[in-house]
Amino acid sequence: MTNNYGPEYIRAIAPYQAGKPIAEVAREFGLDEASIIKLASNENPFGVPESARQAMAAAVAELGRYPDANGFDLKGALSNRYDVPADWITLGNGSNDILEIAAHALVERGQSIVYSQYSFAIYALAAQGVGAQHIVTPAKAYGHDLSAMLAAIRDDTRLVFIANPNNPTGTFIPAAEIEAFLAKVPSHVVVVLDEAYNEFLAQQDQFESAEWVKKYPNLLVSRTFSKAYGLAGLRVGFAIAQPALTDLLNRVRQPFNVNSLAQAAAIAALNDMDFLQKGAENNTAGYQQYVAAFDKLGLEYVPSYGNFVLVKVGDDAGAGARVNLSLLKQGVIVRPVGGYGLPEWLRVSIGLPEENEAFIEALTVALAE
């Protein structure tokens, strides 16, 4: 399917590999959809919060009209929550949109973007999409090596992407280290701090990155409603940055990038503390369940701060694919990470206790094959 349309850097893009949808696995393996367990995309095992369903039902009547292009109510709610003015907030069609918008708004073709080995796949795609040069620093213990990232910054660097916690490895950088890094980053470089899993952090690891935004005009904090808030299918995320940066982002984004239902649902979910709490408790328990099982099976894993765990399922480069295929045949969908350069590993999301148990049983079978 090669052709000569478009710039070379677009033709060179390897498309994002999403987690397999349940319906696709059912078709491919002749399984009943209802029996399939999906732990592949770090989605919320409790699904959509009831509060968000109600808000959406009420918003349906207005769907004949365009959404509020400025997201007034949602930005107001976020402004309250994070104690920043509303004009410091940019809404995105998922935080994926925010990452792309940042690359488009801030990076010229040929300039460079710094990100880490084993960090979120979208950083490479966002860089490639604008024809940027990729500076990929080696990971340290499967996570970001901030000293290496700092040293890698060049005069032509415009953007640094940091995922904290990181996906797919689950690693975490403590607040003090991030702040020390921010203090040293040259002012011509914007740091995107992608905190898609922030809500899963234990109390003692939590910090308010929105406060750093007040101090650093070159910091952009990115958050999402896809994970802890259970709204992955709606696509809502947001950025917090000072007005000069926010203004640039808003020039690049599509005016109606967040739809009306998504805006209504996000406001409801943001205020649904019970739902967040329930999710956090389930996550802590599920993590313990996985760790106990991996220890018992003698499997190496990377300690995770997110709602998923990266586990090593064999020593050869075929291990991840082999175990993944066995899991699929047993109706369990997880995420192979060969594309990240981790072919011996699989990433599994934390689900409900019975889903986790089904995965552990299927994994035990797969490893014995």
Ligand SMILES: *Cc1c(COP(=O)(O)O)cnc(C)c1O
């Ligand atoms: C899931 C994820 C996102 C974005 O998800 P959206 O659904 O686009 O908001 C961003 N960063 C990381 C590290 C993620 O894992």
